[in-house]
Amino acid sequence: MRQNHRAPNRARRLVPAIALTAALVAGGAVTAAPAFAAAGPLSLTVNAPAVVGFAGGPVEFTEHIGNAGDRDTSATLEFEIASDLGTPPNALSLEHFDAARGTWQRVDMPQRGEGGRAVHTGILAELPVPAGRGTDVRLRLGVPMGTPHNGDTNGGTGPKLTFRTGVFGQDSAGTEPPTVIREIKVEGITNEVSGVPATAIRGGAPIEFDEVLKNPTPSAYTNLGNVLFADRNAKVEVRGADGAWSAVPAVTTEGEPNAGFYLDGRNSSAAPNSSQTRRVRVSYPAGVPVGNTSLNPCVFVNEGDMPFRGTTMCSQGATVRIDAPQPKPSSTPEPTHTIDATATATATTAPTAPSGGSDQGGGGPVVQPAGDVTTAPAAPVATTAPAGGSQAADARPVDGHLATTGSDSDRTGLIAGLGALLIGAGVATFAGARRRRTT
Known part of the structure; x- marks a missing residue:
């Protein structure tokens, strides 16, 4: 299992470490069925765990040395642990419980290279x-x-360990010692985000999601940093058990555009085989640039004084x-132009010739020739307000955007005007023709 240490704004470079971590997570039982071997009077049963946690606490198990003989004896356990990845110092640990002292004692496990693997060996005697x-x-x-x-900031261990134990008794000379070989997976703790909205409005409401x-391991984790990296101008809040939201301080480092937010504070912990979900919300102030931003979760184990430096696993x-927020629509309505329903208009009507009259006589009206007829425009027709109604409310607009209703009455004024024009022209033509016949 690989890991890295410089996490702010380096999530992409840390993803390969997490991809390896995720590939190791395969579930399964915490402990496997014991393996057994026997030779002569001694036998060996190994109850090794199926999984240990990368950068987590140690996992306890037992090995049983059986004695089928008729006298007491002493034995030596020989251990060998091989990893496919080169391991830095203090990457592996094997301890035994000293009943006489009542404490755990470390088994010295020096490392050597063998066939491209890192091999650690040690013994527990007498x-x-x-x-x-x-x-x-x-x-x-x-x-x-x-x-x-x-915490180590380079190197790795896994993705599995080959764990071998052999037992040697006082009378083992010339006999094959009982040996048990087990494979132990190395899995890591992870944090991930779920249900993150695709967009956020700067200066607007926060977005909410789960972290x-x-x-998934039997290892307990301490000195843990559960971190969400976000824009350093963002506001990150976590909802507590009482439903109240608490702001999380931003931790920044020089030269990094993103900040880290410790969702559980520094030096938190995680129990074996546990899962914890937190509701998180993030808001962005009005001054942040429009465009894409990232939310990157990382876990740090055994950080020192410097934040974000330790054994690192990112998802x-x-x-x-x-x-940007959408502009608000204008609340001022555009002015409308209406005509006063009480306004009246007059139209000039062409004179009519007297019935049977003369064109010269006694102060009678003079009929204009047809070519000199002047036609007045038809007067606009005002609508009639219904009983009890307001004429101003029913006035017809004259701004060129009239609504059509399909009623013939809307064209009454136009028809009346055209009719008056045609009648006037006809009378004038008739009068002109009669004048020519009488001269």
Whole structure:
């Protein structure tokens, strides 16, 4: 399992480490069925764990040395742990419980290279093995990747360990010692975001989503940093058990555009085989640029005084598009032009010839020739308000955007005007023709 340490704004470079971590997470039982081997009077049963946590605490198990002989003896356990990846110092640990002292004691495990793998070996000698009963040896195996508050920042371990144990008794000379080989997976703790909205409005309401911290291993994690990286101008809040939102301080580093937000504070912890979900919300102030931004989750183990430096595991983040708020529509209505329903208009009507009259006589009206007829425009027709109604409310607009209703009455004024024009022209033509006949 690989890891890195410089996380702010480096999530993409840390994703390969997490991709490897995710590939290791395969579930399964915490402990496997014991493996058994026997030769002569001694036998060996190994109850090794199926999984240990990368950069987590050690996992306890037992090995039983059986003695089928009729006398007490002593035995030596020989251990070999091989990893496909080169391991830095303090990457692996094997401890045994010293009953006489009541404390855990570290088994010295020097490392050597062998066939492209890192191989660690150690022994535990002079173990009393009573006749007919045997003895239990308490062990615990871990992949701490450093020491408390001094996590390894390079190297890795896994993705599995080949764990071999052999037992040698006082009378083992010339016989094949009992040996048990087990494969132990190395899995890591992860945090991930879920349900992140695709867009956010700068200066607007925050976006909400879940952040899940998962520890699928039997290892306990301490000195833990559960971090969400976001724009350093963002406001990050976490909802508590009482439903109240609490702002999380931004931790920035020089030269990095993003800030880290410790969702559980620094030096938090995670129990074995646990999952914790937090509701998070993030808001962006009005001054942030429009465009894409990222939300990247990372876990740090055994950080020192410098933030974001320790054994690092990052998960796939999310991309959020920051948009500007939409302009508000104008609240001032455009003015409308109406005509007063009480306004009247007059039209000039062409004179009519007297019935049977003369064109010269006695002060009678003079009929104009047809070519000299002047036609007045038809007067606009005002609508009639219904009983009890307001004429101003029913006035017909004259701004050229009239609504059509399909009623013939809307064209009454136009028809009346055309009719008056035609009648006037006809009378004038008739009068002109009669005048020519009488001269």
